[in-house]
Amino acid sequence: MKGFIFAILGGACITLQGVANARIGQDIGTWQAATVTQLTGFLMALLILLFVRDGNWQEFRKVNPLYMTGGAYGAVVIFSEVTAIQQIGVTFTIAALLIAQLCLTIVIDTSGWFGVVKQKMNRTQFIGLFMMIAGVIILKL
Incomplete structure (x- = not known):
């Protein structure tokens, strides 16, 4: 049940983020919106990390470098979503x-x-x- 609730929360946030990004993109540009979104996302994740303090940084080297591209996918997601919302x-x-x-x-x-x-x-x-x-x-x- 907890996983389902987090999935619903994530889905709602994806929609809210997309709409907010489209508005930012109209005002300052699509890649600028992606940059602002990635930066604020990083800052929020860092703030949460400082309070939660879970995980193990010593295991960082064990992560497959391919999986480290997740943030780059995020930039493409934001750009694509902003462009699509503005058009369709x-x-x-x-x-x-x-x-x-x-x-x-x-x-x-x-x-x-x-x-x-x-x-x-x-x-x-x-x-x-x-x-x-x-x-x-x-x-x-």
């Missing part, structure tokens, strides 16, 4: 983002990329994905 609106942007996330997570789960345990996808999961895609198409009409 919040609803369709978030819908497309969710569908893209689900499609890629299916590939990651079924192939075991990034060291995740391989998962088998069943027919109902694919039906759910296609229903989401159909829902976005219907919403667009």
Whole structure:
């Protein structure tokens, strides 16, 4: 249950962040918005880290360098989301983002990329994905 609550919180924050970034992007530029967002995100994470103090920095060297690219993906996410919101609106942007996330997570789960345990996808999961895609198409009409 706790994981589900955090997933809902994360989803809400992604939407709020996207809308805020689009407004910032209109005022100062898209890459500037991405920079401001990454900087404020870093500062917030650092502040939380100072209070929570979890984890083990000594294990830092064990992390695969490929996984250290997560922040760079974040910059692309912000730029793409800001651009999409300005062109197609919040609803369709978030819908497309969710569908893209689900499609890629299916590939990651079924192939075991990034060291995740391989998962088998069943027919109902694919039906759910296609229903989401159909829902976005219907919403667009």
